Amino acid sequence: xxxxxxxxxxxxxxxxxxxxxxIMLFVFLISVFPVLWxxxxxxxxxxxxxxxxxxxxxRFDFTPFVQVFTQYNFGMYTINSLxxxxxxxxxxxxxxxxxxxSIAKFRFPGKNLFYLLFTLTLLVPPHTxxxxxxxxxxxxxxxxxxxALIFVYISFGMAISMFVMRVSFMSIPDSLNxxxxxxxxxxxxxxxxxxxxxxxxxxxxxxxMMFLGNWNEYFYAMLLTSSPQVRTLPLxxxxxxxxxxxxxxxxxAALTIVILPGIIxxxxxxxxxxxxxxxxxxxx
Amino acid sequence: xxxxYGTEHFYKLQGENKLTINRIERKYVPFAYAFLxxxxxxxxxxxxxxIVTVVFTSFTRWDGFNTPVFNGLTNYLRFFSQSSFLISxxxxxxxxxxxxxxxxxxxxxxxxxxxxxxxxxxxxxxVYMIPNIVSSAAMAMIFRFMFNNDFGFLNSMxxxxxxxxxxxxxxxxxxxxxxxxxxxxxxGAIITLIVLGDLMSIPSDLHDAAxxxxxxxxxxxxxxxxxxxxxxxxxxxxxxxxSRIAMYEAIALTTRGGPGDDTMNIPIILVKAITDFNYxxxxxxxxxxxxxxxxxxxIVNRLFRMNNPIY
Numbered sequence: 001x002x003x004x005x006x007x008x009x010x011x012x013x014x015x016x017x018x019x020x021x022x023i024m025l026f027v028f029l030i031s032v033f034p035v036l037w038x039x040x041x042x043x044x045x046x047x048x049x050x051x052x053x054x055x056x057x058x059r060f061d062f063t064p065f066v067q068v069f070t071q072y073n074f075g076m077y078t079i080n081s082l083x084x085x086x087x088x089x090x091x092x093x094x095x096x097x098x099x100x101x102s103i104a105k106f107r108f109p110g111k112n113l114f115y116l117l118f119t120l121t122l123l124v125p126p127h128t129x130x131x132x133x134x135x136x137x138x139x140x141x142x143x144x145x146x147x148a149l150i151f152v153y154i155s156f157g158m159a160i161s162m163f164v165m166r167v168s169f170m171s172i173p174d175s176l177n178x179x180x181x182x183x184x185x186x187x188x189x190x191x192x193x194x195x196x197x198x199x200x201x202x203x204x205x206x207x208x209m210m211f212l213g214n215w216n217e218y219f220y221a222m223l224l225t226s227s228p229q230v231r232t233l234p235l236x237x238x239x240x241x242x243x244x245x246x247x248x249x250x251x252x253a254a255l256t257i258v259i260l261p262g263i264i265x266x267x268x269x270x271x272x273x274x275x276x277x278x279x280x281x282x283x284x
Numbered sequence: 285x286x287x288x289y290g291t292e293h294f295y296k297l298q299g300e301n302k303l304t305i306n307r308i309e310r311k312y313v314p315f316a317y318a319f320l321x322x323x324x325x326x327x328x329x330x331x332x333x334x335i336v337t338v339v340f341t342s343f344t345r346w347d348g349f350n351t352p353v354f355n356g357l358t359n360y361l362r363f364f365s366q367s368s369f370l371i372s373x374x375x376x377x378x379x380x381x382x383x384x385x386x387x388x389x390x391x392x393x394x395x396x397x398x399x400x401x402x403x404x405x406x407x408x409x410x411v412y413m414i415p416n417i418v419s420s421a422a423m424a425m426i427f428r429f430m431f432n433n434d435f436g437f438l439n440s441m442x443x444x445x446x447x448x449x450x451x452x453x454x455x456x457x458x459x460x461x462x463x464x465x466x467x468x469x470x471x472g473a474i475i476t477l478i479v480l481g482d483l484m485s486i487p488s489d490l491h492d493a494a495x496x497x498x499x500x501x502x503x504x505x506x507x508x509x510x511x512x513x514x515x516x517x518x519x520x521x522x523x524x525x526x527s528r529i530a531m532y533e534a535i536a537l538t539t540r541g542g543p544g545d546d547t548m549n550i551p552i553i554l555v556k557a558i559t560d561f562n563y564x565x566x567x568x569x570x571x572x573x574x575x576x577x578x579x580x581x582x583i584v585n586r587l588f589r590m591n592n593p594i595y
Contacts, residue, residue: 024408027412031413031415033437034430035414037430038426049435053436095323098320101319102319103320108316125526128574130558130570131563132334134348151330155326155331158331187315216422218420218533219532234419234421238425241425248435255425258422266414273417274410277477
């Protein structure tokens with residue numbers, strides 16, 4: 001390789017590398033900056049937010065957070081969100097692990113049709129069912145209750161649970177089941193004591209995805225609840241920003257309260273979340 | 285992955301099922317069905333019955349209290365003749381086009397960059413998902429604040445270059461459409477993860493063969509890696525277009541379809557019809573959304589030959 005072509009090659013290569021890092025930096029900034037900006041702004045007063053949007057907060061004053069929690073009931077909304085999202089996730093895990101187990105481990109007429117139907121639910125945009133579900137919840141006498149949201153959120157986890165848990169159960173060797181059945185273990189016992197513990201990675205992954213989805217849900221919370229006693233955080237946030245659009249610090253504090261738990265949960269479990277998204281294309 | 289891989293599994297499973305079910309297995313069939321009952325119950329109550337209701341009542345006049353009265357295609361004709369529908373359709377076409385090209389293209393580009401494993405690629409892969417993890421309602425708020433004319437970060441940054449810049453992004457035509465587009469345009473983490481997953485599962489002997497045949501980096505990308513990611517890219521296009529069809533929070537919590545009807549879309553029309561107790565019209569809009577989804581699925585499947593095996 002002559003000198004000039006070598007230089008040209010190096011230049012081209014460093015040009016590509018530069019381009020690569022510019023894109024990576026861009027991705028990093030657009031992903032991290034909005035969240036960082038929100039959190040930083042929640043520690044600034046109104047005038048600092050208006051005059052110097054790029055500056056770091058001068059001190060960490062948690063008063064706006066305390067105010068949002070105590071004066072505007074965000075404590076209650078947080079508990080509502082937590083209870084609704086957790087109960088829906090746990091019940092979903094019980095229901096769908098049984099379904100996925102049955103489909104993964106046994107052969108019976110119609111199992112492929114069931115799997116196809118359960119996973120195709122992913123393609124139904126949630127908003128299209130708004131009216132029938134609104135009517136269903138009203139006719140059950142559940143409108144404006146936490147239970148209404150729990151029911152609806154349980155239904156959202158169907159496709160992702162089936163994707164993730166079926167694969168998880170399938171990866172358990174069939175010989176384990178066969179041995180247990182020969183020993184005379186009951187169907188339930190084999191599921192509960194042998195397969196379920198071995199499928200815990202799949203359970204955890206679909207649990208995380210469903211919890212994040214439930215924690216974040218806005219549309220059905222808006223449609224099915226009206227009183228503040230059952231309000232969840234995303235909905236509370238929308239109300240809060242409508243009513244207090246002049247107090248920027250508190251608005252940013254409220255936003256921080258809503259977004260931070262999900263982000264922290266993601267950071268802890270990111271390997272599982274990424275693997276799940278890569279194989280299903282669903283974000284929960 | 286979605287229906288695409290779903291159908292693939294489906295065909296494989298069918299073959300599997302042709303084997304006879306032996307006697308020992310038959311003993312467990314009733315239990316296997318019993319285990320499916322809760323899932324089937326949820327499916328019936330929250331998917332099948334609602335969807336059937338939506339389709340049937342879209343042909344009726346219904347306020348939710350009185351019994352639905354059959355009125356043929358009246359809801360559809362009313363829905364299609366609304367001026368907001370035409371604008372929604374135009375927006376949907378434009379957004380779908382942008383989603384299928386720039387949005388998916390950017391996600392794929394990031395995947396190919398991360399596949400080179402440059403320093404820090406894991407960190408970038410990790411944080412890229414954050415905007416998707418945050419509630420779409422909260423994300424809409426964040427954008428409303430970031431694009432705010434008084435204290436928003438975007439305009440402050442633009443004013444560093446041109447100090448007199450004043451734009452109320454979500455409230456002025458034509459900026460609102462651009463602002464809504466920017467809320468998702470570069471956030472292609474799901475695409476990146478799907479494509480990256482496919483790239484990483486390309487057998488290494490294919491890369492080696494390409495290198496031995498003298499393919500340079502760019503040629504390998506163009507002729508080997510990109511075609512091998514066909515499924516992932518097709519799936520990404522389906523996902524990103526269906527998210528444009530169903531986009532609600534990003535609009536409802538920012539522009540509410542305005543200014544005028546500039547950023548109107550079908551979910552906004554649907555929700556408005558529900559709050560007006562015009563359930564027939566709402567469900568006609570819902571049926572239209574289903575059909576658009578199925579159409580997207582069909583056309584992308586055909587274009588990317590997603591039913592043919594890759595390897």
